[in-house]
Amino acid sequence: MAEVDDSNKPLFAGLSDVSISEDIPVEGEITVPVGPSSQDDAYSTLDEPVKETILRDLKAVGKKFVHVMYPRKSSALLRDWDLWGPLLLCVTLALMLQGGSADSKEDGGPQFAEVFVIIWFGSVVITLNSKLLGGTISFFQSLCVLGYCILPLTVAMIVCRLVLLGGSGTVSFIVRLVMVVASFSWSTFASTAFLADSQPANRKALVVYPIFLFYFVIGWMILTFSPSS
């Protein structure tokens, strides 16, 4: 304790040399300078136009999309999790995967409900798995990350459908294969970058493998999609 006081004394001694009244103006108002005061912020969202509300949420979702496409060590996805993005992606993917089975009931392709159930049930199972293995991430944060990382696969699905419009020969198959493999590895890499830090070091592979299997199955469903001709 004596050493701390000795080192503090020169600091305080130096401060006493500063003439505060000339260098640093300490007068002014203490109230928050922004127009509407902070207490009214919580109520003011009721009065704002609906477009602003929706745009705010859309911007948050869009920002998270950018984080997924360029995975960096950022905690934005984890901190402000939301499930709008995963819902949007899941519905888009399920709708596009289903478009080819208009002619018969048992076409063999996955139905809308099957894709939906696989994505959500698979995410829940993987989240439970990582929590049971001792992960420190919360349930909804993990669902959010897994859902957002389906974005590369959805992009691949759109590209595959466009490629299929031009014909379904061997060339288109190879192009689709390359697209799906690339986006599947991107998804796995992105979600691992977000989720692997929350696991103890000796169990990382145990957590990453189910994620790999999950995106592999989704990639398989995308690759084997064949439209009704």
Place this chain on the structure above:
Amino acid sequence: MAAADDLRFQEFDDAESLLAVNREATTISIEDPGSKSHKPRRVAREKDDDHSLIGDTDSDKTELLAGQKKSAPFWTFEYYQTFFDVETYQVLDRIKGSILPWPGKNFVRLYVRNNPDLYGPFWICATLVFAIAISGNISSFLLCLGRPSHRYVPEFSKVTLAATAIYSYAWLVPLTLWGFLLWRNSRVMNVVSYSFLEIVCVYGYSLFVFIPAAVLWIIPSESVRWLSILVAMCLSGSVLVLTFWPAVRDDHRRIALATVTVIITLHVLLAVGCKEYFFDVQDITDPARSVGNLAGNKTALAAKPQ
């Protein structure tokens, strides 16, 4: 110093001698449910290598350890976390032990070692389900390659069927076997019985060898398929037999042989059933029925408008 000795692994009788010398010496007692539970586990491991087949020498310790491990009530999350208390190298070790059965090495005693996990059985079954479905899909696609009348169908409903079959095999058969062993244990006193989770563990890990076999089944050659299925059945069957033979061999001769035969038969049925249902090849020459029972109507429907 007593403090340095306490940090080292010491036998239990040293505690008494320590206390006799110094009343304030810190000693380790076995009733402590905290971090000292590693000690009895280490003692059991040394004995395991000598008596790897027979489990009755450390059966009292297994009871002790079973009581110490799962102390949380079953409605809390921590109770289920104890079933996932494995590390990567342990899971890899167990998988390796299931592929390479060695006579004299009991899978449960050597690898599971009173730490049964649910991670391995669950994810191996999931991988097997998707491996069988995907390989079946690829093999039927390869069969119909170049035939313009046939339209490729992903056959997604087969995944549900495969999942039901494999998960019920991996969970209901261990349940029946566990109940049966418990019943025999009440009749014949020296029959070793495993806990339910250990049996689930053995069955789950023994299914691992079918995953590479399922991938090999893509190759459209009957001899390759039958060879791979035979090898897979021998390996996983021997893991099961080596595990359960010491448990039933003290019983009456007939009952022991019947039990082992039933185990092997169910295993063979699962393997052959999967192969026959998902990879049927008897219709190579017949294009109208080329994809199998489920898709038979669809190919007829697709072929009609042409």
